[in-house]
Amino acid sequence: MTEYLIQGCIYLLAAVIAVPVAKRLGLGSVLGYLVAGVVIGPVAGLVGDETVTIQHFAEFGVVMMLFLVGLELEPHALWQMRARLFGLGGLQVAGTTGLIMLVSIAFGLPWTLALTIGLIFSLSSTAIVLQTFQEKGLAKTDGASNAFSILLFQDIAVIPMLAFIPLLALPELLALAPSTPGEGHAATDLTAGLPGWAYALVVIGSIAGLIFAGHFLSRPLLKFVADTGLREIFVACALLLVVGIAALMSLIGLSPALGAFLAGVVLANSEFRHELESNIDPFKGLLLGLFFITVGAGINFAVLANQFLMITGMALGVIAVKAAVLYVLAALFKVHGSDRWLVTLSLAQAGEFGFVLLSFSVQQSVIAGPIVELLQLVVALSMFLTPVLFIAFDKLILPRFEQASNEREADDIDEAGHVIIAGVGRFGQIANRLLIANGVKTTVLDHQATQVDNMRSIGLHAYFGDATRPELLHRAGIEQALAFIIAIDNKEESVKLARYLKRTYPALNVLARAYDRGHLYQLRNAGVDSIQLETYHSALEIGAQTLADLGFQLSDVEHNKHAFKQVEIEASDALYQEWISGEDGQRYSTDYKKLFISYQQKITEQMKDDRADKQANDEHS
Structure with a gap:
């Protein structure tokens, strides 16, 4: 029993040491396990015939x-x-x-x-x-x-x-093979000796x-x-x-x-x-x-x-x-x-x-x-x-294929649309499909060649190119565009693009997707006209559906959802002003956090008041 415990400790210790080291070096866990086996086996001789x-x-x-x-x-x-x-x-x-x-x-x-x-x-x-x-x-x-x-x-x-x-x-090996039926594979094969x-x-x-x-x-x-x-x-x-x-x-x-x-x-x-x-x-x-x-x-x-x-x-x-x-x-x-x-x-x-x-x-x-x-x-x-x-x-x-993708020349844009969409990922695709379905011409730009090729494979127009480059925007008809949707994945690039657009084309209506509240503040500070948090509406709908599933009346759910939105709009302006007053690196100050908590409490109180008012009205009725 002691021998088995010692062998177990050796195998586990080798894995615990070698695998984390291999992972930290970017070599992967498999190579770590293999190296651990070599060390405890052929190199150190800590394990022997029991390996098989x-x-x-x-x-x-x-x-x-x-x-x-x-x-x-x-x-x-x-x-x-x-x-x-x-x-x-x-x-x-x-x-x-x-x-x-x-x-x-x-x-x-x-x-x-x-x-x-x-x-x-x-x-x-x-x-x-x-x-x-x-x-x-x-x-x-x-x-x-x-x-x-x-x-x-x-x-x-x-x-x-x-x-x-x-x-x-x-034949020469068959002649040397053991004839005892208990040996070899047949010993545990119930089908040995059966016809085909x-x-x-x-x-x-x-x-x-x-x-x-x-x-x-x-x-x-x-x-x-x-x-x-x-x-x-x-x-x-x-x-x-x-x-x-x-x-x-x-x-x-x-x-x-x-x-x-x-x-x-x-x-x-x-x-x-x-x-x-x-x-x-x-x-x-x-x-x-x-x-x-x-x-x-x-x-x-x-x-x-x-x-x-x-x-x-x-x-x-x-x-x-x-x-x-x-x-x-x-x-x-x-x-x-x-x-x-x-x-x-x-x-x-x-x-x-x-x-x-x-x-x-x-x-x-x-x-x-x-x-x-x-x-x-x-x-x-x-x-x-x-x-x-x-x-x-x-x-x-x-790296070679990524470099080749980056070095690919931007496509020639043969038809400019009324709306330019930068980024054709999961967010940009939905906006683009809605606009096309309503007869609005769009010009879709994306710097990922595979995304552009995928769009073309399903019959939708898209052009390869970096939407942050002014010469490409000029070829896309930015001077005549009525609106510009920023849906690129990179936060920093999206803010930089927003600043360029509002500085160069101040009359252009710029709309953008924000990943989180901080990104929203940066886009707002850059002058973007309309901003939507990526997960805000879907999360709000999920929360409302959960309330309905828990037995809340649908009219109450819709009312509370509307009240939540109203408080959020009020909070968004106040929180933005608090955020912008902070210094770089200290945007989320103690005052900002206190303000956020106070608005969360206001939402809770608003919901309680609405439920109390409804209960009073029901009793009066």
């Missing part, structure tokens, strides 16, 4: 991660991405497998072994890529969406790979049963457990679902990760989805971190040192081949700009399922032990280099 056992346990973090991914995908969303899933993902697996197979044959390997190596290296690291996307805020990008489609197909493809690899067994048709029926029945149970049995179970009010029992139930599904898939020879993913998709419409996600996510994060540590700790530096050039060359070769295939496919599927490079660099490594397939290949007499050790180092080294590829994307690729 722990790695098998930690691989369950991948299973949990795919379950959570499935929870985010409703079945109809999965159907909508079928073109990218099977097109982009299928071509990536086939293309990478074919190229690596040809290279391996050129080096003298038999075609069966070359094909197996191609299949293993065609898979990428779902754990590293999705974790890094989330950390770097890339999960919502088009590149990440395409990368996810490829990863999802790879995880699905593991099933046919597991069925196909035994057919590639080498019977195995197919078992697989189909298991998946159908999983879908049926997810739709009809999971909700009563989760509701029964939730009604107990005991959070720890719900956590246990959530873990039971994932562990039970993974065990079922393992017993019939399928990928536990795929089973967990299917279960997540089935439960995506469940009202317990968010509760399941919040309960499982901490376990997923801890196990994934442990998995990355074991990858680093499992690197055999003796073999790596003896064959350093070969292993490094193979790892870089795998990355280069996969990157070439991914780049070509991303171009064919019209993934543009930095997103194409994100797909290319994020998926260029080998993945954690490579360890699973390598182990399975040894059990099925497809690959000999010494070659497996070499290939495991290649897989581990390519995974170790993945954070470096993401750093290259951040430091080299993104």
Whole structure:
């Protein structure tokens, strides 16, 4: 028992030290975990043979991660991405497998072994890529969406790979394989020895049963457990679902990760989805971190040192081949700009399922032990280099595309409108659509090329260019414009533009969006004619709707909303005068805060008085 506690302390201490340091250096948590594993394993020798056992346990973090991914995908969303899933993902697996197979044959390997190596290296690291996307805020990008489609197909493809690899067994290895039925994979596979048709029926029945149970049995179970009010029992139930599904898939020879993913998709419409996600996510994060540590700790530096050039060359070769295939496919599927490079660099490594397939290949007499050790180092080294590829994307690729976007020449404006709108984000788009719908000609300017291209793709006119440049405003017809709407995202630039417009064109009606009260004061000080707080009206409507939902009379809600607005208008003028009287850096003085509190109290008193007046009138009636 003491030995296990010491080993646990070593792993946790390594993670606690290495990961925060890596994050502070901008290297990401994954590289921190890998470095921690290298330090406690090959470098310091604090952990030993138990690393392989722990790695098998930690691989369950991948299973949990795919379950959570499935929870985010409703079945109809999965159907909508079928073109990218099977097109982009299928071509990536086939293309990478074919190229690596040809290279391996050129080096003298038999075609069966070359094909197996191609299949293993065609898979990428779902754990590293999705974790890094989330950390770097890339999960919502088009590149990440395409990368996810490829990863999802790879995880699905593991099933046919597991069925196909035994057919590639080498006769000389089969002759040396143990004949004891209790050894190897068959010991925990209930389908071992079944004919092909019977195995197919078992697989189909298991998946159908999983879908049926997810739709009809999971909700009563989760509701029964939730009604107990005991959070720890719900956590246990959530873990039971994932562990039970993974065990079922393992017993019939399928990928536990795929089973967990299917279960997540089935439960995506469940009202317990968010509760399941919040309960499982901490376990997923801890196990994934442990998995990355074991990858680093499992690197055999003796073999790596003896064959350093070969292993490094193979790892870089795998990355280069996969990157070439991914780049070509991303171009064919019209993934543009930095997103194409994100797909290319994020998926260029080998993945954690490579360890699973390598182990399975040894059990099925497809690959000999010494070659497996070499290939495991290649897989581990390519995974170790993945954070470096993401750093290259951040430091080299993104700045280049941002610079190219900034250097793009402004569009020629062929038709000037009566209203000029600077910024076509979520705010500017709504204003523009309303004006167009009422027959008002607009000239829309935005310095983000993707925003302009998106507007044009849906049939709306927009021009690329920096609205703060006087020459562009002149080309947009600023001298003849009747109104100018400022909806750009940058606060400082919007205030600067407002000052320029009111100084140069004092008769022009300037309207602007303010992010917050301070921004509103700055725009007002710049002379803007009409200002709207971005979230003011929506927040007021939400508050009013909440009152109505709580049982307040609709007439009272509307009256109170109107009273709130009136006090806010009065407060806005008084607070602005107090703000403008302060010195720079001390705008929000103690007097300002006291004034704000007094107006908040006035709003509360106004509401109380209105309710008292209404109650008195009701009693009199």
